[in-house]
Amino acid sequence: MLTLYGMPDSGNCYKPRLLLAKLGRPFRHVQVNSVSGETRTAAYLAKNPNGKVPLLELDDGRRLAESNAILLHLSEGTRYLPTDAYQRALVFQWLFFEQYSHEPYIAVRRALLKYPARADQATPDRMAHLLDAGHGALGVMETQLRVSRFIAGDALTVADIALFAYTQDAAFAGYEIARFPGVTAWLDRVRADEGHVPLDWLP
Incomplete structure (x- = not known):
């Protein structure tokens, strides 16, 4: 099992x-708290030397990091x-956008407000x-979502996830x-897709 x-x-x-x-694939979830330092233990660093979560361990023991x-x-x-090939490249484009132009602002601001240790x-x-930078990223998404139902086209992909x-x-x-009605409507479409679960869902 994964x-x-x-x-x-x-x-x-x-x-x-x-x-x-969404895929209906069974998996085992192991909670590892990066805020409290659990990702910096020797045991965890042996699994992922970068000391971050998530980390996926495959059935055969191979591991894969980076969400x-x-x-x-x-x-x-x-x-x-x-x-x-082109549609896949569009998905990659938005995955890179998420990591370089979205997550460094929206996720970081959320973390600074959510975790007292980072106050x-x-x-x-x-x-x-x-x-300001996060609003800029949402503006880029808004522009795209005025012309397509999902972020990389008319079908939901891992870029949307x-x-x-x-x-x-x-x-x-x-x-x-x-301020971003296209983004708000898109959030509803993603939630309506088959197999959706909320943030706190665990198997």
Whole structure:
């Protein structure tokens, strides 16, 4: 059976759980808390030297880190990853966007507000910058979602799953999600897709 190491309230850890739920694939979930230092133990670092979650352990013992890499692996041969080369490249494009232009702002601001241990890092200047940059990322998504039902086209893909994970919690982080009606409607479409589970779902 697949084993997934992660935190129940982490958006990055939610991504593979959501996809596995949609695929109906059984897996074992092992809770590892990065905030309390559990990812820095010798035992965990032996599994993932980068000391982060999520981490997927395959049936044969091989391991795969990085949430979007896990999504790509699990989605091979499914409706969540196109077979057409250009359409696949569009999915990759939005996965890179999520990691470089979305997650560093929206996810980070959420974490600074959610975890008391990180409160000292939430300086006014930093929080203002994260808010402005995150709104910029939501604006890019809004532009795309005016012309397509999902982020990489007319079908839901792992790009949507990746971007949904933190966008669905953006309001908690102080983002004015109502400014982006296309994004708001897209969030509803993602939630309505077959097999959807909430952030705190565990097997």
